[in-house]
Amino acid sequence: MEFRTGYIAIVGRPNVGKSTLLNHLIGQKISITSRKAQTTRHRIVGIRTDADAQYVFVDTPGFQMQHQNVLNRVMNRTVTQSLSDVDVALFVIESMRFDARDEKVLALLPRNQPVVLVINKTDKVSDKSTLLPFIEKVSASFPFAAIIPVSAKRDSQLTELVQEIRRHMQEGEPIYGEDEITDRSERFLAAEIVREKVFRLLGDEIPYSISVEIEKFETEGGMRRVYAAIIVDRDSQKPILIGKKGEKLKEIGTQSRKDMEELFGLKVYLELWVKVKSGWADDERAVKSLGYE
Numbered sequence: 001m002e003f004r005t006g007y008i009a010i011v012g013r014p015n016v017g018k019s020t021l022l023n024h025l026i027g028q029k030i031s032i033t034s035r036k037a038q039t040t041r042h043r044i045v046g047i048r049t050d051a052d053a054q055y056v057f058v059d060t061p062g063f064q065m066q067h068q069n070v071l072n073r074v075m076n077r078t079v080t081q082s083l084s085d086v087d088v089a090l091f092v093i094e095s096m097r098f099d100a101r102d103e104k105v106l107a108l109l110p111r112n113q114p115v116v117l118v119i120n121k122t123d124k125v126s127d128k129s130t131l132l133p134f135i136e137k138v139s140a141s142f143p144f145a146a147i148i149p150v151s152a153k154r155d156s157q158l159t160e161l162v163q164e165i166r167r168h169m170q171e172g173e174p175i176y177g178e179d180e181i182t183d184r185s186e187r188f189l190a191a192e193i194v195r196e197k198v199f200r201l202l203g204d205e206i207p208y209s210i211s212v213e214i215e216k217f218e219t220e221g222g223m224r225r226v227y228a229a230i231i232v233d234r235d236s237q238k239p240i241l242i243g244k245k246g247e248k249l250k251e252i253g254t255q256s257r258k259d260m261e262e263l264f265g266l267k268v269y270l271e272l273w274v275k276v277k278s279g280w281a282d283d284e285r286a287v288k289s290l291g292y293e
């Protein structure tokens, strides 16, 4: 069988189980989001590599998972455009529920490219015979490429879903190497976690241009040591990030460390500091957030 690769977007109204689905498809918890809209076209939220395919799951700008009000805030066109360059979109709904909010999302989906309807939470349906009429009703509303009822939580029908996704992908070499997926992506995710916390805790106070550089990333005796610099543009942004008596940075550190521990399944020692991009004498370590508090 030829090797295939492709990009996949998972969309749907809040609470239908998109994150759960993603996590179960990729086998670990690496779905990360921040409150700010992304500037990049697509952000990778997870990768699954099988013997015959590599699945790259992306978050769609203006359509981010875990955003409650995003549909009100973003122009529909942007959403449709950004969705049109993935290979396949998964439109997730809940079993036996298809309301106005689902329809609103559905209206934004491109019609010139495959959309798979994923009916999640089938485990909650006690009388399975009610599912069929429901499926028929929803399927009349859009030319879906396929309809797959699943239970993300129970891993039910996920193999079938993966096979269906693969059908819509092109032959091609893996985009990400196997080794890259373990270490490099963990580094990348560590940086994403810190960035997410910065935005969560500081929101609009901080410009979108900040970045996070992982300067050291190593594992020693069951402990992951992460040294990360938050890079800001201007000196004046530094005190905002650090906060009174280092409070903000400490909170960013504590929350980041917790997420990293959950993600890596290891104890994490995290050292965080703020660096000014153009700065000369600014490489100072402001806070040490220990791996056990």
Ligand SMILES: Nc1nc2c(ncn2[C@@H]2O[C@H](COP(=O)(O)OP(=O)(O)OP(=O)(O)O)[C@@H](O)[C@H]2O)c(=O)[nH]1
Pocket: 012, 013, 014, 015, 016, 017, 018, 019, 020, 021, 065, 066, 067, 120, 121, 122, 123, 124, 150, 151, 152, 153, 154
């Ligand atoms: N019974 C059942 N519950 C599920 C299933 N999948 C997800 N859930 C639950 O549904 C709730 C929402 O799941 P999420 O994965 O956070 O949903 P989401 O679509 O990412 O939600 P937003 O982040 O708000 O967009 C959680 O309580 C999940 O545990 C499933 O297959 N069966």
